[in-house]
Amino acid sequence: MLGITRLTQVRAGIRSSTLREQSKIRDAAAYAKLSKIRWAGHVMRLNDHRWTRPVSDWTPRDVKRTTGRPPTRWSDFFTKSFKERYNALRVPRTDRIHWTTLARERDKWKDCWRPLGTSEDQRVSSKGNPPGLGQQVVV
Incomplete structure (x- = not known):
């Protein structure tokens, strides 16, 4: 894509993260983590009686966990x-708020x-829509 071989990358000391930024390719691990977070929020907001939510909350009582990690x-x-992500300014009393409670309210979730670098003041949309609709402009 960028025409840089692995050998050239190693010799020049170019980091893989730099190449991802230049080619605008997402980091696979970060994308998987965000997909899991998005799916969890969706599942926790389901109000019908599908199996996805009970399975997510289920803890087997009769099965012992294996030894080791x-x-x-x-x-x-x-x-x-x-x-890892919370700081005192973003969400007060983070130790007392359970993630399922936050996930049930879409805007809070x-x-x-x-992203940690954006604040509520920086999130302004072009059409006056409330923040959180996928539009982000840094003022």
């Missing part, structure tokens, strides 16, 4: 991600996961 649970992922 346990696999990450769905809720463990969000708890860890919130601890989207505000929790918007």
Whole structure:
């Protein structure tokens, strides 16, 4: 795409993140994480009796977890991600708010996961729509 081979990249000391920025390719791990976050918000807002929400909340009582490092649970992922992203200015009392409660309110959920560099004042849309509709202009 950019015409840079791996050998050229190593010799020149070019980071893969720099090449991704130049080619405008998304980081696969970051995209997967955001997709998981988006899906979790969608599932928590479902009001009908589909199986997706009960399965997400389900904890088997009769099965013991294996020894060694346990696999990450769905809720463990969000708890860890919130601890990484939250700061005191964005959401007060973050330790007391459960991720499922935030996910049920779409605007709050989207505000929790918007880029850290943008503030509420910087999110202005071109048609006067409320922030969070996918339009972002830095003033």
